[in-house]
Amino acid sequence: MPRISNKGVSMPESPIRKLVPFAEQAYKEGKTVYHLNIGQPDIKTPQVALDAVRVHSLDILAYTRSEGSEGYRIKIADYYAKNDIHVKHDDIIVTTGGSEALLFAFGTVMDVDDEVIIPEPFYANYNGFSTASGVKVVPVISKIEDNFALPPIEEFEKLITPKTKAILICNPGNPTGYLYSKEEIKKLARIVKKHDLFLIADEVYREFAYDGATHYSILQEEGLEDYAIIIDSVSKRYSMCGARIGCLVSKNKEVIKTALKFAQARLSPPTLAQIASEAALQTPQSYFDDVIIEYEERRNVLIEELNKIEGVQVGNPKGAFYCIAQLPIKNSDAFAQWLLESFHLNGETIMVAPAAGFYSTPGVGLNQIRIAYVLNVDSLRKAVHILKEALKVYKD
Structure with missing residues (x-):
């Protein structure tokens, strides 16, 4: 056998x-x-998203562009601008869920046996994505006694080796619900610039910040343009888990150019789900x-x-x-x-x-x-x- x-x-x-x-x-x-x-x-799910699929006028359910339809990406960029994240539609690749965006990010910035540092506990599928990519996860432990706060930067620096290519965070966090402060993002920004690493932030829960707190994106941090990669998704934001639409966002042109090759290999994200996701952007505050x-x-x-x-x-x-x-x-x-x-x-x-x-x-x-x-x-x-x-x- x-x-x-x-x-x-x-x-x-x-x-x-x-x-x-x-x-x-x-x-x-x-x-x-x-x-x-x-x-x-x-x-x-917002009714406007469901209605967009229900009343579409397509005659052929065709491929879209590998990076997602241009109209949808322009509207995603508008959504980010409202959240003080200023990117162009060419900085965005639409993916089949945030999961595919993570796989594209891993494939784009890491080779087999490279290392990614992740504060744990972390979203369980990061283990799966790293295994599928042949990448080693190097954990830095956050503790329940500290309410899973970011470990001291010294703990990250101890773990950096020549094989380290990126730090990955989930903000706000799955499974802990931890929300990184602006000061913590700035600390991470300093360390990735010092050691020439990528900072990948899974920001799919951006809207869900409590007690009057606000979310601070890595792409709001000045000087991080060449280092920052955002992973995003419509799944939780609009309660559209079954749509399987996400995106990878970066101002680093080489990252986008390379990730697009992975996107081309799988042809395109699903057309009807993009229609629903584009309509969902009309959801009122x-x-x-x-x-x-x-x-x-x-x-x-x-x-x-x-x-x-x-x-x-x-x-x-x-x-x-x-x-x-x-x-x-x-x-x-x-x-x-x-x-x-x-x-x-x-x-x-x-x-x-x-x-x-x-x-x-x-x-x-x-x-x-x-x-x-x-x-x-x-x-x-x-x-x-x-x-x-x-x-x-x-x-x-």
């Missing part, structure tokens, strides 16, 4: 999706499952204002209820819609599976994401879970109550 590639063998499973078969079995057994495991918002109020309430309820559970420690997110909770258990993978297979409270249970998959350091995060507060407040209260009761009876 032919052998599977070493790359395929080492490709990590998604900590978010690998428990799906157990959830499906729970459904078959008649259980209600509260999904805290995945960032699929229950917020309605009131939509986001209401969403922020809703998510802030959900966050407050979730953190308050989690803090009532003995032995649970939780970070306080300032953005996105996730948090990391540390539980009085030894192995959250086993616990998450047990919740679906063997536990219910009046026919109800929960699905969580084990947090070890959001680290690349072995043995870290084994007693943590990521919770996505994408459910309404009543459902969140029920879900946390189920967690509390489950911890009372669970045995490692």
